[in-house]
Amino acid sequence: MRISTAQYYETTAANYQRNYSNALQTSAEASSMTKINTAADDPIGAARLIQLGQQSSMLDQYAGNISNLKGSYSQAETALSAIGTALQRAKEVTLGASNGTQTNADRQAAAQELGQIQNQVLGLMNSQDANGNYLFGGSKTSTPPYTANSDGTYTYNGDQSEVNLAIGDSMSVASNITGWDAFQKAANTTRSQTTMTAPAVDDGRVTLSNGQISNSATFDSKFAAGQPYTVSFVSSTQLKITDALGADVTAEASQNGVISNKDASNQTVSFRGVDMTLNINLKSGDIVPDAVIAGHSFQLAVKPDTINASRSPGNPSTAVISGATQSNSTAYNSTFPTGEAILKFTSATAYDLYASPITANSKPVSSGTMAGSTATAAGVTFTLGGTPAAGDQFVIQPNNHQTQNVLDTLGQLQAALNTPADNNAVALQKMQAAVASGIGNLDTAQAQVGSAITAVGVRGQALDDQTATNQSLGLANTTSQAAIRDSDPAAVMTRLTLQQTMLQAAQLAFSKISQLGLFNKI
Template sequence: MRISTGQYFANSLAGYSKNYSDITKTQSEISSGTRIQTAADDPVGASKLLQLQQQSARLTQYTSNITTTNNSLNNEESVLSSINTALQSARELTLQAGNGGLTDDDRASIANQLGDIESTVYGLLNSKDANGNYLFSGSKTNVQPYVKNADGSYTYQGDETQLSLQVSDTLSMATNDTGYSVFEQASNVARTSATLTAPATDDGRMTLTSGNMTSQTTYNSSFKAGEPYTLTFTSASAYTITDASGNDVTAESSGKGTYDSTDASGSTISLRGVDFQANVIAQTGDNDTTDMDAALAGHSFSLASKPDTITASRISSNTSTAQITSASVSDESAYSSTFPNGGAIIKFTSATDYQVYASPVTSSSQAIASGSMTSPATSITAAGVTFNVTGTPASGDQFSVTADAHQTQNVLNTISQLRSVLSTPISGDSAGALRVQNAVAAATGNLDSASNQIDITRGSIGARGNALDIQSAEISSLTLANTATQSSIGDTDTAEASVKLTLQQTMLEASQLAFSRISQLSLFDKI
């Protein structure tokens, strides 16, 4: 077989180029420390490296997420700690306000101090993080969680959604807690009322507090089942209690039907998870010769849960000046079965016609009630609730309706209500003194509930912090293993590469020498 000079030169060039390319590649592997520079170098190894690099990127992101979550939780925990400190001060002032020897000025001074604490807590509840997002608004990070209403009460505007970040392939961690879960779910101990039913004219000798819930389980399972109860004092040392069906339940009370009317601090009567305090107040003319058994006998009180409080407020875009001034449950059965748990929206389609929707209203919402007011308009009834209306509504006017079942109460409203009561002079007013007593008892219990709810949240933050520490250690281990595996697959073995480079250089030199020798051969050299 003959090989032309052109073929020989072409083959020599190809071989030379390949040898030179191999040397260059090997030199690059040695200088960079990377064995696999393209997928063609090692298809299987390149595939494994790609998977490991993707895992490494995820681990880096998880580490960043853990740092972000830790920072967020530490910030929240710091704010909650400050709130708890403020609530402890509020509780101390509340206990101080319960001192019967205080004057109106003393109570007013305590009210002012509570006002400062109220402002402090209000500011803390509306805290922002380093990015300017509200801590306690849930997923509505740009919405202020708490606002103060015109009547002095406070409303939560956030939602119930926790934000979270992925911290491993299988674990997502909450980065915040909502104001709803931390502050709106604090149990309200002041859920009951005590109403004097006899004598027809209050003689002021006997007062009974509204009651404080001491066991939510017993209250829900037993107290509510038998209400309303009738508590009747039969003498200066005895009483009876009957439930709504007329059954005698006196034996279930703490005193088993007896109390001490001479106790200046009052006698506690506990019934099915609720504590009521009875106080006997001597009247002018009462002395040792007064028959206190006869004076106190016949005093009767109705004990029951507070009815839901219905609140209606006009939408700022309403064109008329019409207002819903008050609302109350008029049909308990219809209210229980129809009124939406999340509140309602009343829409007027004319000056008299209206429709009621469950809140929030969407494009697909259907009216749950509708009707027409008689002229002149004074009231409307929907979902078992009667609303008193003043003024003439315009078409398009809307009113937002909420119902408070008194099961929970946020701490801002607790402090605000106590401050309001303490600010009102009560000198010489037995009814005012009872209001202070009720307010102090309710505030003490509700502040404890609020602090307990905050402690539960702080415990959850601590648990999440521990989980993040464990996950961080796990990621560190995975990162080290990932790095080692990538190195074993993709890094250059310097000794092996050096030997290969020497061989390749020798082969290149040999091919160069062979080419030089053969290219000089000619037929004329043999003639």
Template sequence: MRISTGQIYETSAANYQRNYAKYVKTGEEVSSENKLNTASDNPVGAARVLQLAQQNAMLEQYANNITIVNNNTANTETAMTSIITALQRASELVISSGNGGQTDSDRLANSQELVQLQSQIMGLMNSQDANGRYLFSGSDSAQPPYIRNSDGTYSYQGDQNGVSLEVGDGLVLNSITTGWEAFEQAVNTTRTSATLTRPAVDDGKINLSSGSVSSTSTYNASYVAGQPYTLSFVDGPQMLITDNAGNDVTADASTAGKFDYASSASQGFIFRGVDMTLNVNLSATERASADAAETALQNRTYQLTSTPSSISATRSPGNTSSATITQAAVGTTATEQALYNNAFPTGGAILKFTNSGYELYASPVSNGNPPVATGSGFGPQINAAGARFTVSGTPQQGDQFIIESGTHQTKNILNTLTDIITALDTKVDNDGVGLQKLQASLSSALGNLASGREQLATAISASGARQKAAIDQGVTNDMIKGNNVTESETFTKSDGVEAATRLTLQQNMLQASQQVFIQASKLNLFSQI
């Protein structure tokens, strides 16, 4: 086979160019220490490196979200811990004020300090982060969570919605603590009353406290269903307690109705989850015998009951019909009241009408959450979770009504402090019965302060658990990120020694091919002339 001079030239030139290209590429690898400069260098490796880079970018976002969770937790925990400290001081002032040795001036000084503590606590509840966002307002962080109303009460203006952040594959954490979670779920222990029904004028011989709920479960299961109760004084003398059906339930009192009629000291007893205090203020003659005491206390009765719950209904402006709810109230039967206390959403509700009836949801309505109550028909009378509604007109499918509730089962600490301040401002010097009533109200308020601290401790624990989960996930994310970097470098990082050796070899090959090319270029007739 004959090979032309041109073919020899072209082959030599092509070989030289290939060797030169390899030499240049290896030179770039040595200088950059990167063996994957273009996708063509290693298509499979390039695809994997891109995938790892994308995952690491997501891990960086997770790291940012974890930082937000940690910062929010640190800020809210600092505020809540400071509030717990302030509430502890408030409790000390309340206990001190209940001391019979204090005067009105002493209690007024304590009241003034409580005013300062209340202002400090409200400021902490309305804490802001470095960007001016309110920490406890929920998802609506632009407005302060707490305001003082014109009537002197304090109310929560935020929402119950958390702010969810993804901190890992499949792991989403709430990044905030809402005021609803931290302050609005504190159990209200002062939601019962003892009202003198006979005689018409209180002569001070008996002082019966309003009571303090010490066991919410017993209160809901037993006390609510039997109210109102009648407490009277009978032979012995001793107390007789009857429920709303006239049944004798005295045995449910921890003292079985017994008390010391000869002592004016506070005598405590528990009735169906409610702690009550009794003071007997008889004269020396009346205390001289059981008969005299019985005569002094006969025809004296009290009504024991819970603070009545209240609800209101507001028509949604987006409703298509003109139907309205003209009346909203808690049912009056024991069954309805027990159902209301146990089932009606404490944070308010949304009453929605369907094509065949109505559904009651906890507010705010979230996708997937079932209704707490359902029913058929459109009125005019409908019942839901122990509440009664009177409907005027015919609601259409999709119509909604916002239901605000006041179950008195919870009470925020600002309003509790207002009650305490008001009580301490009452003058009781030289008024033994007034002092007994003050001491009873302060003792009951201590329960609310304690439940407020417990709720804060629960909120701190919950936020701490979220922070721990975020930190643990951050450790996992860092490990994944490190592994990704290591794997990526197997495709991209060059072995300096191997590359330098290869560069030397390719340089020698390039020089050899260059000599071959030069010799081949002389193989023509003109070079022989």
């Protein structure tokens, strides 16, 4: 086989160029110690590096989220712990002021301190983070979670939404504790009430407090089904309880309805999961106790829902709802929306009641026309101040008293302690019963705050666990990237030396071979 001189030169040049390129590539690899600089160097390895790089970026994002979450949790836990401490102080102040040795002035001073505690707790409930976002408002981070109403109660303006942040692959946790979970779900232990029905004018001889729930399961399963009850005193040592149908259910009361006629004995009457405080206050001259106590009676029932109403900011008129009361319990129980409702006026006198929120497909649950200054819808009568206009909307919020936020509890305790009771046994007994109810609600509020702190702690533990997992993944990611991308220094230098030697040998061989020819032999 013959090879022409031109072919030889072309083949030699091509081989030399290829070897030279390899040497340059190896030299660059030796400088950077990176064996993949372009996708062409190793297509499969380059694709894997892209995936690993994306994972590394996500791990960095997770680390940032975890850092932000720890900051939020720290602020929330600090605020919740401070609220718990304030509520404990409120209990101590209330208990100290409610004993019989304190005067009106002492109790009023305690009420003032409770007012300061209430303001402190309100400020903590409306805590903000460094960016000005409210901690306990749910997704409504720009609105104060709690605001005061004109009647002294407080409304939660937030929602129940939790804002989740990813902290790992398929792993996310809520970044916030909502006010609904931390404060609004505290059980109200006073959900029943007693009302004297005889005598027509209270003679002060018998006081029976509102019921305080001692057994929620029994209350829910049995109490509500038989209400309203009549508690009648057949003598100074025996009471009788009948249900709404007139059936005698006294056997379910503590001691089968046997009571003491000892003055101011603060005895407890338990019935179907409810504890009531009973006092018999005999007066001088009451020689025959049975004669003066028999005939007293009370109605015992579940506390009816209260209705709060507020005008929408964009209303055309300045009309307001100044009061709302149940006027027909049957219509209310069967028709009124279970949640928030909207009262919407279509003219100055015509209105419709909708379940909130109103949508294009919403239909009114009740309609009517104004009767003077009142509007009645779904068993509720609203009293309006001013003349409404077409387009006016009012937000209606029923309160079934299943729960009670601690701000309202503190307000009720202040009212109880501010009521004069010096030298008035009946007023003192009522104050002590109200205090006992408030203490029960403070206990449930503290328990709810404690549950919120526990939830923060559980989430914090989840952050720590996921941080350890992410760190392990990060180390594995770094190792994998290094194995694909980084070069072995010994192997690279050996290969570079070999390639440089081959180039030198090729140059020398080409120089020698190019001098061979017949003309060189002449």
